[in-house]
Amino acid sequence: MEKKLSFSPPVVIASSFATLIFLGTVLMKLPFATTTPISWVDAFFLVTSATTVTGLSVFDPGSTLTMFGEIVLLVLIQCGGIGLMTFAVAILILLRKKIGLQHRIYLQESFNQPSIGGIVKLAKHILLFVLLTESIAIVFLTLHWIPRFGFGDALYYSLFHVISAFNNAGFSLFPDNLMGFTSDPLVILIITSLIIIGGIGFVVVIDISRKNKFRAWSLHTKLMIVGTLIINTIATLILLILEFNNNDTIGKMGIFEKIMTSYFNAVTPRTAGFNMIDYGQMEDPSLLFTMLLMFIGAGSASTASGIKLTTFIVIIAATFAFFRQQEDPVLFKRSISREIIIRSLVISTVSLATVFIFAFALTITEQLPLLPLLFEVFSAFGTVGISMGITSQLSELGKVFICVLMFLGRIGPLTLFFILTKPKKVKYKYPNDQVFTG
Incomplete structure (x- = not known):
């Protein structure tokens, strides 16, 4: 007989990420993990x-980390992208152990599924x-990079960048990230395809594979x-339009290169x-x-945030439905329930509040321009990893703030609220009254 859950799924998911971060930090501080000492x-x-x-870093991983450090980084990316609970279940499957009710419920929460069936x-x-x-992406990218790097380096670079791209991490071993590949359409297509596939959500991929009709x-x-x-x-x-004549970005490129780079940046x-x-x-x-x-980010139950x-x-659909005075928004001949609309509004409101609070805090702790700070905050919350170049200039407290924001962005602010608050069932209802809005 299954035991009652000792911890709620949100607590377990958040704890798994926190544990992974703690273990990874200890490993990254080992003397043979970096070429030069780094602070805690x-x-x-x-x-x-x-x-x-996310992909934000205060130093260049390619030149600062040893191969051991890079492998630790890769494992963290893969575990963080797919989820530690998924890996735990994979180990149980390999050991031919029974998957209990607790693990099934945790998986249900991780993949945002309506039931454990x-x-x-x-x-x-x-x-x-x-x-x-x-595996397929690694093969193609390795074959493409062999003439440039040789077989060994091509295989290693491909392995690292494929895992980083599929898990939407954005870490690169090249000092300028992928700025040296703006004229390489194959690299652009492989990397963006991995980003899109990893970002649309695993449930979507499984649904498409099972049903071949739209x-x-x-x-x-x-x-x-x-x-x-x-x-x-x-x-x-x-x-493409906004940056077309900007010589510091894509202005000096040919038209095809401008389009491909704009697509990559989109x-x-x-x-x-x-x-x-x-x-x-x-x-x-x-x-x-x-x-x-x-x-905005990408898809639910994916490697994205x-x-x-x-x-x-x-x-957007609910807004248009309100203007048209429709009772429920309709998409693809299906109505969207009020519960989903309210949940979407709550997610957006809490997310905006989170971004504002951390942006406000950083304007106090950091002596940096507002726009780069805002960009850093949105990047951290969305676990994106692009920056206007101020990450290494953050104070120690600023770095901690960004770390907390990356953590919240990955587990979701709602998960934190579910952990900190207890649902209260109200058995009575107060009378309605008028509130003027707008």
């Missing part, structure tokens, strides 16, 4: 960034999909696929963190638009 705060910052698959089978499919996708897909899958296509297309066009803020341009040289409108992309694309779509 910097080790904590890097490990938190890797575990939350078939959750272990879903976890198996996700693990197989991750291994297959990363009509048979779930509403969530339809919204993610169509929404991703639309937002990536619009973002590419907007960034995809990567959806929580990936790679960069092919210097964000510190972008136009202010481009930076503001990029912050919006970082705040942000408020999630479906949350954003539901809010």
